[in-house]
Amino acid sequence: MKNYRSTLPPLDYLLFFETVARHKNFTRAAEELNVSQAAVSKRIKFLESWLGVELLTRNGRNVDLTKAGHKLAANASEALEYLALGIGQLRQGSHDKLSLASNIAVSQFWLTPQVNEYLLSHDAVPVTVTASNKESDILNQEHDVVVYYGSDIPSGWEGVVLFEEIWQPLAAPGLIAQAPDFSASTLLDFEKLALKWINWPDFIEQSGHAELSAAQRVNLGSYGSSLDAAIRGKGIALGSADVLEFEIEAGRLTPLEGYKLNTGRTYFAIWRTGTLSQRTRDLLRDVGIDL
């Protein structure tokens, strides 16, 4: 009966040791392993104790491998290489794809720009983005990860904060140059499809800027249309600088300073509880979304 658990040390010890053996430096190994130098030192000490064999000689700050250490390093290195190859092939062959979802504005202005850039890279796997303003369209099991807007993560889901919403007016740079105050400008409004959305009346009330009421307000229907019109210099729209970071960077929109409203709502990246694989996490990082 092959009982590896009793004949092998804790296997992560071997991985730590292989890294130390390769660098001949605990501090460098710790950096690669993303742990402290003390953690590496402890692991190697335990491994030597478990084996009853000295693997490294220490001479002040110099470290070298003993004969046994050389043998174990070679053995571990080959085994780890073999495992990494096998696991790499396994993941590669698992018909990788990434399925994302968000509301329309987030998709149009934040997700899709990043996904498009990613898809142009080599080694890209297929990515689909579902855009809908109906939560039932996006909060389902079809998607690996959802960019979710709200005050809390829904029940049965888990995730991380991407950014907290700071709602503010934005306009095309040219418009700001020719009409520096609101009274001569048009406030570009939209239909609220959810109570949690904040349109111009909500913004004016909650931010306390009563002087904004004097401006002309026009309702363009969808929120995306209000942003499109703002980009084309037709007026001032509301938005989140984080979601619109690419439009701002491109110089198509400029935030109007001094009018910020912390809405208390958040953009989360969420997934069904317990379903996020390391592979999905890695792919998201490649797209530009660090969890």
Next chain:
Amino acid sequence: MKNYRSTLPPLDYLLFFETVARHKNFTRAAEELNVSQAAVSKRIKFLESWLGVELLTRNGRNVDLTKAGHKLAANASEALEYLALGIGQLRQGSHDKLSLASNIAVSQFWLTPQVNEYLLSHDAVPVTVTASNKESDILNQEHDVVVYYGSDIPSGWEGVVLFEEIWQPLAAPGLIAQAPDFSASTLLDFEKLALKWINWPDFIEQSGHAELSAAQRVNLGSYGSSLDAAIRGKGIALGSADVLEFEIEAGRLTPLEGYKLNTGRTYFAIWRTGTLSQRTRDLLRDVGIDL
């Protein structure tokens, strides 16, 4: 740069998975791994999540490997076999030996019998036993493990309880048959080389059996001599049934019931703090001493 920590899952997961794959049964795998079935289930679940790949199909109580699972099982099995071989050779080639120490009586009656039996087995490594009644001779760094007698483990050492001392009279079975009470027997005494030793006067005082004072008492010098004389039917000696288990089993000595004294002292197996290797632990188990 080979950063295996980011490209490989926690490696014990693979070991757990290999065991499940081999048994095709979580419960059987758990038994081999010495963990609960729930622990195995959790691990496999995490591994599948980490990989983003289903490794096993579950159908009620039936488990089978997916195609990916077969591949990973083969990959892991080969790597683990390779590692176990390398580590086995490393330990084999580390000039194994075991160095033990104890006081003379423990060595003569308890340790050496077990060591001798072990040395006759194949795969035995050299074992030395140092016997001395001077603590300075045995409490030093030369020895892997020391059988220590006292109320506590000395500072700088750690260890486990072997047995707690119950001190009692023992004699040859023939002597007990012909002289059923003490008055016609000789109490075989010895020189106390340490305050913590308990001779006949101590025993009589602490056990409350004042009637034992009527018996003739003779001092034979060493404690071992008192036991030797008892074995040869010359009288009644004091001793610990645990230490003398082999003499009792062989029928050379028999405890006299009803005269037990719990001395409050203990036989420990001890070693310098932090120095006990798994290999030493394994060798001791082979000798018959489970820590």
Next chain:
DNA sequence: AAGATATGATAACCAATAGTTATGAAAAAC
């Protein structure tokens, strides 16, 4: 030669995971 720097070892402590027990669901065995 003296001081500064880098690295390893370890103590004390906190965080995260390993592992357990109990229990429910579902298929196999009887």
Next chain:
DNA sequence: GTTTTTCATAACTATTGGTTATCATATCTT
């Protein structure tokens, strides 16, 4: 149809992973 066995999971405890701080020691710099 009932019992048994096995897997999944919740809730909890135990153990290990990992950190920070600090000391010892060799190397490097001045």
